Amino acid sequence: MIAGEFEFCAPKTLAEALALLGTHGSACKLLAGGMTLVPVMTLGLAQPAVVVSLNHLSGLDGVEDAGGVLRLGAMLRHATVAKHPSIREHLPLLAAAAAGIGDVQVRHRGTLGGSLVHAEPAADYLSATATLGARLCVRSTRGERWLTTSEFFVDVMTTALAPDEILTAIEIPKQPAGSGSAHKTLRRVEGAFPIVLASAAIGPGLAPARVGIGGVGPRPVVLDVADELRRGAGDAALAAIGDRAFEAAQHALTDLNGSGAYRREMARVYAKRAVTAALANLRAGGRS
Ligand SMILES: Cc1cc2nc3c(=O)[nH]c(=O)nc-3n(C[C@H](O)[C@H](O)[C@H](O)COP(=O)(O)OP(=O)(O)OC[C@H]3O[C@@H](n4cnc5c(N)ncnc54)[C@H](O)[C@@H]3O)c2cc1C
Known part of the structure; x- marks a missing residue:
């Protein structure tokens, strides 16, 4: 059970979510798959005054083929990353990493963005995205910036994300055809x-x-x-x-x-x- 009370917000647009973060800053926590955040709140290790769910936004779970790169939405669930035909074709390493995460429940709730932001050093996506030369797009009401994985991952469970920023997309160069992974x-x-x-x-x-x-x-x-x-x-x-x-x-x-x-x-x-x-x-x- 989560002991502390909190306000729950379910914005429908990214602009609304960014505005909520801009207003509440570090008193606010984003909820993606909840696979880490919910246990952390249950244990009392995080007690946000406001929880902003990203689960009702559209446009954060797409897979866009942009020529030499795939642009992946931060809200893609691990199960989708593992099975999506474009990801399997162009980023087989990422698909393989996603396929082994946790169990069926974790793979159907947990998200690519949530895992990267949680930045547990042994998480499957960290070594895979770093190997593939991923860039991460973070947004706030102040604008957008792109970070390499070495800029984004700062320390154990610590990233360069500011309290008012949302990781929205991960852009990864396609592996050359015929690559081994x-x-x-x-x-x-x-x-x-x-x-x-x-x-x-x-x-x-x-x-x-x-x-x-x-x-x-x-x-x-x-x-x-x-x-x-x-x-x-x-x-x-x-x-x-x-x-x-x-x-x-x-x-x-x-x-x-x-x-x-x-x-x-x-x-x-x-x-x-x-x-x-x-x-x-x-x-x-x-x-x-
Ligand atoms: C039983 C179990 C087994 C697991 N096994 C593995 C495993 O084998 N390998 C592995 O790599 N992982 C594993 N995990 C972790 C799993 O991959 C989680 O899904 C992941 O760590 C967190 O993702 P989430 O989408 O659930 O994020 P949440 O729990 O919702 O959020 C995690 C953190 O990221 C923040 N956040 C989430 N999305 C964003 C965003 N877009 N922008 C900014 N901040 C954001 C949240 O505020 C929170 O601080 C396991 C988890 C469980 C419970």
């Missing part, structure tokens, strides 16, 4: 949050060749692994990529799921697994 996660059990994860995207001709690692520090780390793979895609290249992942995870945090040292070792293992699987997928022409 793989999203590999270490979870205790099916449906549990990842502990460490790696997202690899490898295009034909190794353009691009990247692996993003999550759960090993406050923000995702992206490695360009084209140089290693150009020397051959054998054990030596994979070992070198694993070593780089281990180094990049030097600030891995310790919590009840595992020590920093364990996470560093898992960064090595999962980076290699993701790159191996992405190379196999590349050889299959990107078909899963």
Whole structure:
């Protein structure tokens, strides 16, 4: 049960939602899927005076093909990201990341934008969007600004979003046709949050060749692994990529799921697994 009283607003337009945020500022919380916000309010960890639902707005859950990029609405549910034909065709890595999030209920309520704003370091979308070079559009009554993932993700569960801003869209360059992708996660059990994860995207001709690692520090780390793979895609290249992942995870945090040292070792293992699987997928022409 949520103990504290709050005002609930369900605006129909983005302009109304922005005006409410502009008026109430940090006393206000946006509600997207509620998969994180509701438990946090139930535990009393957040006690907003005003909750503004984004669930009645139109125009925040679209998938727009804008030439070289897909523009995704922040209110897209994980289940839609996993199944949408354009996302599966042009951003197979993102679709794979979405498909493994939580359980059926979480995937049908939780949203792309809510997950990115919550910025849990081991969330599936963080490493995937960073690997894919996403840009995020945030709006307020003051206007609009675009941020890269390295600008947006600031620290553990902390983003560059101001209290009066809404994340409205995520723009992601299409993966080249025939790309190989793989999203590999270490979870205790099916449906549990990842502990460490790696997202690899490898295009034909190794353009691009990247692996993003999550759960090993406050923000995702992206490695360009084209140089290693150009020397051959054998054990030596994979070992070198694993070593780089281990180094990049030097600030891995310790919590009840595992020590920093364990996470560093898992960064090595999962980076290699993701790159191996992405190379196999590349050889299959990107078909899963
Ligand atoms: C049982 C369970 C298992 C889960 N497993 C996984 C998992 O395996 N992998 C994974 O990555 N995640 C997992 N999650 C988290 C899930 O993906 C959530 O959906 C996500 O973290 C929050 O998204 P939401 O849409 O529910 O946001 P909400 O809970 O509604 O909001 C989260 C925060 O973001 C803010 N916010 C939301 N949307 C916007 C916006 N557009 N602009 C500005 N601020 C906004 C809210 O004010 C709030 O502070 C799990 C959650 C649960 C409950």
